[in-house]
Amino acid sequence: MSSRYFNPFQxxxxxxxxxxREAFGRYCQTHSEDGAKSSxxxxxxxxxxxxxxxAACLGAQGGRPADYDTKDTYKIIDASILSSDPWRIxxxxxxxxxxxxxxxxxxxxxxxxxxxxxxxxxxMDRLLEMLGDGDSEPVWNLSDELDRLLKKLVPAGAHSQ
Amino acid sequence: xxxxxxxxxNFRLLRDLTIDFSVDAHKKLSVIRAENETGKTTMLAALQxxxxxxxxxxxxxEGYRIHPIDWDIKRSAxxxxxxxxxxxxxxxxxxxxxxxxxxxxxxxxxxSATETISGAGWRRSRSTPQLFLMGENGDTPLAEPEAIIxxxxxxxxxxxxxxxxxxxxxxxEAGLSTTTKRDRVQRAIRALLxxxxxxxxxxxxxxxxxxxxxxxxxxxASADLQKLTDEVEETEKAIADLEEDLKASKEQFExxxxxxxxxxxxxxxxxxxxxxxxxxxxxxGCKRRIRELDTQxxxxxxxxxSLFKSASLARDLLRPTLESAxxxxxxxxxxxxxxxxxxxxxxxxxxxGTCICGGTLDEKDPDGARRRKYxxxxxxxxxxEDELQKLLTxxxxxxxxxxxxxxxxxxxxxxxxxEYFAQRTAVEKQRESEGGRMRxxxxxxxALGNTDIAELRQNQGLYxxxxxxxxxxxxxxxxxxxxxxxxxxxxxxxxxxLLKEESKGQLIAGQLNAVQxxxxxxxxxxxRICNEELKKVSDCMNAMFLRMIGADPEQNxxxxxxxxxxxYDILVYGAEGRHLNPDQDLNGASRRAxxxxxxxxxxxxxxxxAPNIIDTPLGMMAGYVKREVLRTAIQESSQLxxxxxxxxxxxxxxxxxxxxxxxxxxxxPAHYPxxxxxxxxSPLVQILRCDCNHRQSCRICERRLDAVIADAxxxxxxx
Numbered sequence: 079m080s081s082r083y084f085n086p087f088q089x090x091x092x093x094x095x096x097x098x099r100e101a102f103g104r105y106c107q108t109h110s111e112d113g114a115k116s117s118x119x120x121x122x123x124x125x126x127x128x129x130x131x132x133a134a135c136l137g138a139q140g141g142r143p144a145d146y147d148t149k150d151t152y153k154i155i156d157a158s159i160l161s162s163d164p165w166r167i168x169x170x171x172x173x174x175x176x177x178x179x180x181x182x183x184x185x186x187x188x189x190x191x192x193x194x195x196x197x198x199x200x201x202m203d204r205l206l207e208m209l210g211d212g213d214s215e216p217v218w219n220l221s222d223e224l225d226r227l228l229k230k231l232v233p234a235g236a237h238s239q
Numbered sequence: 240x241x242x243x244x245x246x247x248x249n250f251r252l253l254r255d256l257t258i259d260f261s262v263d264a265h266k267k268l269s270v271i272r273a274e275n276e277t278g279k280t281t282m283l284a285a286l287q288x289x290x291x292x293x294x295x296x297x298x299x300x301e302g303y304r305i306h307p308i309d310w311d312i313k314r315s316a317x318x319x320x321x322x323x324x325x326x327x328x329x330x331x332x333x334x335x336x337x338x339x340x341x342x343x344x345x346x347x348x349x350x351s352a353t354e355t356i357s358g359a360g361w362r363r364s365r366s367t368p369q370l371f372l373m374g375e376n377g378d379t380p381l382a383e384p385e386a387i388i389x390x391x392x393x394x395x396x397x398x399x400x401x402x403x404x405x406x407x408x409x410x411x412e413a414g415l416s417t418t419t420k421r422d423r424v425q426r427a428i429r430a431l432l433x434x435x436x437x438x439x440x441x442x443x444x445x446x447x448x449x450x451x452x453x454x455x456x457x458x459x460a461s462a463d464l465q466k467l468t469d470e471v472e473e474t475e476k477a478i479a480d481l482e483e484d485l486k487a488s489k490e491q492f493e494x495x496x497x498x499x500x501x502x503x504x505x506x507x508x509x510x511x512x513x514x515x516x517x518x519x520x521x522x523x524g525c526k527r528r529i530r531e532l533d534t535q536x537x538x539x540x541x542x543x544x545s546l547f548k549s550a551s552l553a554r555d556l557l558r559p560t561l562e563s564a565x566x567x568x569x570x571x572x573x574x575x576x577x578x579x580x581x582x583x584x585x586x587x588x589x590x591x592g593t594c595i596c597g598g599t600l601d602e603k604d605p606d607g608a609r610r611r612k613y614x615x616x617x618x619x620x621x622x623x624e625d626e627l628q629k630l631l632t633x634x635x636x637x638x639x640x641x642x643x644x645x646x647x648x649x650x651x652x653x654x655x656x657x658e659y660f661a662q663r664t665a666v667e668k669q670r671e672s673e674g675g676r677m678r679x680x681x682x683x684x685x686a687l688g689n690t691d692i693a694e695l696r697q698n699q700g701l702y703x704x705x706x707x708x709x710x711x712x713x714x715x716x717x718x719x720x721x722x723x724x725x726x727x728x729x730x731x732x733x734x735x736x737l738l739k740e741e742s743k744g745q746l747i748a749g750q751l752n753a754v755q756x757x758x759x760x761x762x763x764x765x766x767r768i769c770n771e772e773l774k775k776v777s778d779c780m781n782a783m784f785l786r787m788i789g790a791d792p793e794q795n796x797x798x799x800x801x802x803x804x805x806x807y808d809i810l811v812y813g814a815e816g817r818h819l820n821p822d823q824d825l826n827g828a829s830r831r832a833x834x835x836x837x838x839x840x841x842x843x844x845x846x847x848x849a850p851n852i853i854d855t856p857l858g859m860m861a862g863y864v865k866r867e868v869l870r871t872a873i874q875e876s877s878q879l880x881x882x883x884x885x886x887x888x889x890x891x892x893x894x895x896x897x898x899x900x901x902x903x904x905x906x907x908p909a910h911y912p913x914x915x916x917x918x919x920x921s922p923l924v925q926i927l928r929c930d931c932n933h934r935q936s937c938r939i940c941e942r943r944l945d946a947v948i949a950d951a952x953x954x955x956x957x958x
Contacts (some may be wrong), residue, residue: 118543173557
């Protein structure tokens with residue numbers, strides 16, 4: 079299915095501030111360095127892009143992407159990875175349109191990715207809080223926090239509309 | 240005979256223990272309250288050792304260690320062991336004009352031995368008894384103490400006076416052969432009724448007969464008579480040898496029968512815990528299911544992880560932003576700024592084959608082909624619109640289906656998580672349940688210890704073969720004996736006839752006739768005593784048994800009667816004389832009641848004043864039967880010493896209040912802290928005695944409640 083999609087972010091990098099390096103290493107099952115796997119309980123995210131994307135979604139809750147020093151970043155993965163979940167490409171574009179209120183951003187994939195990265199940085203602290211808050215392991219802490227948050231955001235029956 | 244007190248020194252856990260027994264005629268019950276593993280059986284063994292020596296120890300003392308297992312070898316490698324019993328004997332002394340008066344003599348019996356520990360082994364010196372007559376002016380040592388003991392407590396009756404509640408069942412145990420059970424009952428009855436005196440007289444008369452036969456041979460007689468007397472002597476000797484062989488073979492048979500029964504019981508107990516092989520299979524199956532469930536849990540872990548990368552989660556979190564972006568694009572569409580909407584619509588029309596106007600787009604139809612060509616032209620024209628519009632157009636329709644996706648996969652994340660959680664909980668529950676099962680099976684396997692059922696079965700087969708061989712040998716010997724006896728009878732007739740023909744022989748023939756008459760009298764007396772006394776024991780046993788179990792034959796009781804048959808079988812009858820198998824048709828309480836009533840009946844009929852010392856007599860009993868067994872035992876025994884656990888005492892406290900003249904409590908300090916509340920006063924492992932009765936407890940004997948122990952055990956099992 080992904081082959082039907084054109085990935086406008088092909089050739090771009092997904093980068094995050096260096097201060098999150100340890101967090102990505104800890105909470106993702108694939109470590110960029112050695113590809114070693116760790117347990118789901120302590121490392122809930124299959125890949126780094128999954129953590130980054132969820133951070134972007136959470137960051138969007140605040141409405142504004144974070145300002146951060148783009149030089150003090152490191153690449154977590156090539157943005158071509160987004161082709162594996164093409165809906166994410168649409169979601170990122172929609173996020174950019176929603177934020178800029180300008181549809182022309184669609185033709186600027188670098189800007190779209192920058193906006194998304196800004197939201198990701200904005201959402202990272204919240205995500206790390208969610209992973210660490212609670213008496214259980216990160217996977218259950220995060221699940222419980224998301225469950226609580228979404229029950230507030232999406233009242234029951236909202237989807238059937 | 241009545242026991243006054245007993246003192247034990249270094250006899251296993253009884254390092255230094257003194258117990259007094261009641262001799263009060265109105266309170267003739269002595270109770271030693273002790274829980275399991277608190278020295279009851281040890282004390283029973285120690286008392287028997289004191290009275291009867293090493294042969295009375297389990298396995299005749301072979302391999303049976305007496306010294307305390309934790310004896311400090313640094314202190315000394317030689318352990319002095321002793322057991323001392325004080326007892327009194329009351330005997331009537333004839334007075335003038337047929338009157339009698341009672342004399343009471345008190346004795347002190349001391350048996351001692353030394354065990355020398357060497358490495359992991361030990362050896363025991365032959366124990367020696369010393370008996371003293373206790374007097375006001377000191378104790379007087381007496382010679383041949385065994386002779387006095389044998390008079391008052393015959394060793395043959397050891398199992399009657401000293402009864403292990405479980406072992407007493409050996410008179411009726413199903414596992415034992417009928418022959419063994421009969422022999423046991425017969426031996427107990429014969430010993431108690433003093434029939435050994437008549438047996439000894441019979442032997443004496445037979446010896447006299449042999450002597451006279453030898454006299455006949457010594458006289459100068461005819462060759463025929465000479466030959467016959469030789470043959471009689473040979474046959475008598477052969478009969479004596481055969482009788483010895485028969486006795487030995489019967490003992491061997493009984494021993495093997497008991498061994499076989501023991502193995503049967505071990506197999507039964509092991510199988511009850513579980514067959515190791517079957518348990519191993521069950522464990523393997525359990526482990527396989529656990530592996531499967533673990534695989535499911537791994538898959539569920541992945542599913543859990545996937546929840547964080549799901550489109551649903553993004554959609555639910557981004558919903559306000561997505562809807563805002565869609566609203567912007569919807570506005571553009573309404574303003575006509577996304578014109579390329581025609582392309583997909585036109586494509587769709589081509590695919591459906593129907594024009595917006597309703598006309599056909601079928602290529603075979605001339606109008607359809609025309610319309611089709613027109614629409615394809617419109618599509619081509621739109622392709623030439625600018626790139627942005629194109630991007631927006633494509634994106635608009637694609638993203639709409641993402642934002643407003645109504646498929647099952649797009650259900651709210653909360654719902655996805657809830658379903659996942661329920662599924663995971665169910666699998667985890669199964670996993671926990673299987674884990675618990677696995678631990679239980681492992682515990683059962685551990686409880687089996689080294690019991691190897693296969694090996695036991697192999698031994699069972701060997702013992703069965705040996706027992707059957709012994710049984711065949713007994714049958715052969717009995718047959719040979721019968722033939723020899725018949726032959727002897729014919730020889731003696733012919734010899735007696737020849738003797739009468741010779742003048743010197745007539746005197747000898749007369750002597751032989753007299754001897755045979757005496758023998759006949761003895762044999763008839765023996766049979767009469769057996770029959771009459773057997774019936775007395777049987778009737779007495781029946782009365783006690785029915786009373787103990789509360790069975791009234793007039794009130795349609797299930798059990799109507801118990802008796803000892805002339806063949807020494809203990810039989811039980813139900814309604815209409817139906818035979819009930821004591822081991823199968825009676826419950827545990829009734830079986831114990833039957834054997835205890837047999838033992839008490841024997842003691843009563845013998846009119847022998849001797850103590851009955853019974854270990855755990857009320858096990859497996861409750862309610863009416865338990866109370867009646869206790870009451871009957873107290874009533875029928877001249878001195879009753881009972882080793883009871885707290886659970887046996889339960890519901891019988893008032894009977895103990897009324898009849899117990901002496902109650903002590905024994906405690907095993909090794910039970911601290913699991914079962915005992917307070918730490919022991921000394922680190923030495925030894926049985927401690929306190930004077931608490933069945934209603935009291937002190938710092939030494941205070942126990943935790945059963946429920947608390949059970950809870951602690953459960954907790955420990957989970958840990």
